[in-house]
Amino acid sequence: MSSFQSQKPNMLLDVCNLKVHLAVDGKTVRAVDGVDFAVAPGEVVGIVGESGSGKSTLARAIIQLMPNVAIAELSGTIRFNDADLMTASGTVLRRLRRQNGFSMIFQDPLGYLNPTQKVGRQIAEALDNSDDNRVLALLHEVGLPKPHQVARSYPHELSGGMRQRVMIAIALASEPALLFADEPTTSLDATVQRQVLDTLRRLHKSRGMAIAIITHDLGVIAELCDRVYVMRGGKAVESGTVVDVFETPQHPYTAELIRLSTRHLQVAQQGAQRAAP
Numbered sequence: 025m026s027s028f029q030s031q032k033p034n035m036l037l038d039v040c041n042l043k044v045h046l047a048v049d050g051k052t053v054r055a056v057d058g059v060d061f062a063v064a065p066g067e068v069v070g071i072v073g074e075s076g077s078g079k080s081t082l083a084r085a086i087i088q089l090m091p092n093v094a095i096a097e098l099s100g101t102i103r104f105n106d107a108d109l110m111t112a113s114g115t116v117l118r119r120l121r122r123q124n125g126f127s128m129i130f131q132d133p134l135g136y137l138n139p140t141q142k143v144g145r146q147i148a149e150a151l152d153n154s155d156d157n158r159v160l161a162l163l164h165e166v167g168l169p170k171p172h173q174v175a176r177s178y179p180h181e182l183s184g185g186m187r188q189r190v191m192i193a194i195a196l197a198s199e200p201a202l203l204f205a206d207e208p209t210t211s212l213d214a215t216v217q218r219q220v221l222d223t224l225r226r227l228h229k230s231r232g233m234a235i236a237i238i239t240h241d242l243g244v245i246a247e248l249c250d251r252v253y254v255m256r257g258g259k260a261v262e263s264g265t266v267v268d269v270f271e272t273p274q275h276p277y278t279a280e281l282i283r284l285s286t287r288h289l290q291v292a293q294q295g296a297q298r299a300a301p
């Protein structure tokens with residue numbers, strides 16, 4: 025594993041000046057254009073911004089899951105613990121995906137799960153063994169009732185919320201230090217959204233796992249996150265603690281986002297009051 029000097033040694037993830045420029049139809053799309061991004065151990069960080077601002081590309085590039093399109097430029101540094109992910113070997117990346125590294129959940133579990141395999145088997149494969157008790161324990165941990173029955177189901181036999189929990193269970197199998205959650209509740213109805221967010225919050229507390237959550241929804245940021253990055257046009261135009269950014273936004277774009285959802289400011293303030301000693 026290669027290692028190098030970090031500017032922020034207390035960070036679990038430390039990304040500096042990341043650029044991911046794509047070659048799309050003969051044009052260069054600056055999907056991520058010089059982003060600094062960091063996550064401390066056990067921290068919950070939000071990434072918010074309009075559609076196409078580069079949120080997903082940022083997350084995917086960090087975990088070395090590049091978009092299926094030609095890359096015009098890829099540069100910057102990505103340090104995860106003592107590994108430089110930009111230069112890490114396949115072996116190092118596989119190890120980080122399998123054990124105590126990072127994993128990711130997506131908006132669409134159906135596109136991710138194997139439709140022809142029972143979900144218990146898919147979780148067992150993620151666990152690298154076929155220990156039924158561990159499969160059931162994971163299903164229980166993500167809040168699925170009747171884990172035996174769920175384990176014997178195919179993805180299409182489950183509701184959207186249940187499938188999202190199965191995907192979370194698969195992501196947890198490697199005991200990740202950092203979970204990326206890309207719009208994990210966008211396709212769910214309001215009640216199920218709330219349940220999945222509560223589950224993520226509970227897992228964060230019980231496992232001490234860091235979470236980087238991508239969302240359009242400032243309410244999700246206000247409820248779940250310690251810090252937030254606001255993205256626009258491939259750049260992080262603003263970052264800071266949720267309360268600071270929501271109370272005194274420095275960038276007009278952030279101010280506009282907040283103006284459009286002022287009720288979330290109250291949620292952030294209530295959260296800060298609850299956290300105060």
Ligand SMILES: Nc1ncnc2c1ncn2[C@@H]1O[C@H](COP(=O)(O)OP(=O)(O)OP(=O)(O)O)[C@@H](O)[C@H]1O
Pocket residue numbers: 046048053054055073074075076077078079080081082091092093
């Ligand atoms: N596979 C791809 N092919 C072509 N263009 C892409 C691809 N992936 C990303 N892009 C482009 O890169 C830019 C950033 O996209 P990205 O999906 O990262 O944004 P986003 O903020 O996550 O958007 P959304 O909220 O809609 O998911 C956009 O202009 C998008 O069109």
